[in-house]
Amino acid sequence: MPYSTPPFSPTISLEPFTLSIPDNDLDELKTLIRLSRLPKKTYENTHAEEKGFGVGREWLEGTKKYWLEGYDWRKQESRINSQPAFITTVTNSDGLEYKIHFAALFSKRKDAIPIILSHGWPGAFIEFLGLMEVVRSKYSEEELPYHLIFPSTPGYLFSSPPPLDREFSVRDVAYLYDQLMKGLGFGDGYMAQGGDVGSHITNELGRSHNTCKAIHLNMRVFQSPPEGTPESSQPWGIPEFLTRMQKFGYNLEHATRPSTIGLVLGSNPISLLCWIGEKFVEWSDETPPLDTILTFISLYWFCDTFPSSIFSYRYGFGSQRHVQSAEKEYQNTPTGYSYFPKEIVPTPVHFVKTAHNLVWSREHKAGGHFAALEVPETLLDDVEDFVKQVWPEVSK
Template identity: 50%
Template sequence: MSYDQPPQTPTISLKKHTLAVPSEDVDELRTLLKSARLTRPTYESTTKEVYLGVKRDWVVEARRYWMEDYDWNKQQDRMNAFPQFVASLKTKDDLLMDIHFAALYSSKPDAPAVVFSHGWPGCWIEFVPMMEMLKAKYTPETLPCHIIVPSLPGFTHSSPPPTSREFGMKDAAYLWNQLMTGLGFKQYYAQGGDIGSFLTWQLARDYEECLGIHVNFLSITAPPAGTPEAAQSTGPPKPQQVMMGLQKFGYALEQATRPSAIGMTVGSNPLSLLTWTGEKYLEASGIPMSLDTMLTFVSLYWFTDCYSSGIWYYRYLMGLRAGPGADPSQAGYLKKPLGYSLFPKEIAQTPVHWAEKLGDLVWSKVHKGQGGHFAALECPEEMWADVQDFIEAAKQKKGNASHL
């Protein structure tokens, strides 16, 4: 048996995918980096103050390394070590979209399926260390779960959202459920961080096939009703608190309010792409991200031209898109099993007792030591253990409920 054999015959159109960036594209990237102008030093680009932006010296060295030392082919081979596919799916209004995904299929008859969803400025390769760990630890015959890792619409090799209409989380969840059921999974679990957590919540709310969800990111705008913090609330935040939030998350507001301008500006130049996304990798990582890893993210964004098509959900995130907002506390109590992992360097430090008010929290863990926003990348063993523990807790909860 091999990791690329699904347990059932798929009912959706699938084709195998291999990442193969032409050498001319790699050469063009180096040429563009060499010709890109570096702006003059400023106080803001040289001071050690964190929230004024990425530092010029770092950009200078990262550009040099990208041009001279970075080995794209080595990273491409690493990605291609996993079975990858492209599924042809349809939106509710019959628009055809291709969704790329990596997979590790188990040959165990009773193995549950888990779909893992990434965020921005990440992509599916956030889960590569976890999948490498699983391949080293298990054979297809012993792998406990089927692992499905799609690229969100607009990211890497997945189709961008349509240009003819708005596209939201309900659309993405519809495609995810179609993908999982089309692969032969009548039921499945979902896991997500960052924007992937919002998609995961949407799956659980909209589709019976999704048995439960595990998230490692919870972004809530206010303490949920019933928490001590909600009772102590004294009204709207002070202006200084608002400004501090804008200083930290101003990039999200820019991507929500001016997606066309920032999309074309950042996406048209590799040095701009490195500067804009690199800042977030540096700021949000709980464990310092290696330059090779960071440049693999940025290179994959560049070669697939996905920056401008990958920020569509920020209007959803910031409440500027019609329909349900991103805050899970505004959508009602989730009756399905919920699992929550809180890593110490996560940018949203939402406490566990808040999560208890959002859904049927059957499992949670507050991690100590290391780990941040890119938890699956930084702490693959811990993330995998958390998902396994959550699934067992969800199964036990279901078993107990069936005997009531």
């Protein structure tokens, strides 16, 4: 397959990966969807959209019908398989082995710049499918100026879940990703990009691993205005990004009751549709097509991903929040930042400057939380402009 040959001899084993969900799993999912009842009508679920109460019953009823009668999983599976993907094994600092799944677009150019792109929640590596398609339409395998790596975060889809007998955090993920990039032959240096949970992974790569030379973010969270900003005297004041953040209490459920919410959503596909579908509808500037939303949810269901995907929330909002205090330290790694106005926490550029060595930024008038999914051309343009500016300096 084009774009599938690493430029150097990897020191880790690479097994080509093809997604193939068994027919029995598809049949079981349809049976569960069909047998899942829709709750009775209430004031809240019949006025959900206009009142901001969450998922509406009418939307759920129509989406359930489409999932059963109109949605074509095999078509989506074929699109996913059109991009090269692999499974490898990397070892953490304690010598424990983890399987890491990733998609990749490798260039034939030996001087191509390695970039690892990390997804968030409730996302997956398929957030970047549109960006991969844009890249392939823009560059041939011989011309591509980058090696692009799109891993599935541990706990998501086909990567190993966090261990059962110890804590596991973003720091662990960053260590594994650094090992992945070195194992692929990029030990002389690479760049990293991410949004949502992926932004925390990317931050940690830049903070703790010298091989990560620069980072680009499309989300940066501050729970209150940082020192050095005009808003710092109003710690819970008027800024739009704080007002919007207060509407998303889901993170406290993930952080404080991860077992309960994991068991609830892992046991019923309609429950999973409500919880995750709501995020794609509300967090996007323009709601993605139902096919896109249902592909994410179907993958989460087939891989039983939800319960193991929310481990990072305890480090931001729950019982382990003190452990990730390094997030508050100044980020010395050269940073680029793309501002999208419909982000769930639309953090102003001048906030980011207080915490990062910000060398590049751009503010957009459209785009939401799922930037790679919603506006892949725009995000690619930003990453390319940032790379052109920073790589000649950091790669010396």
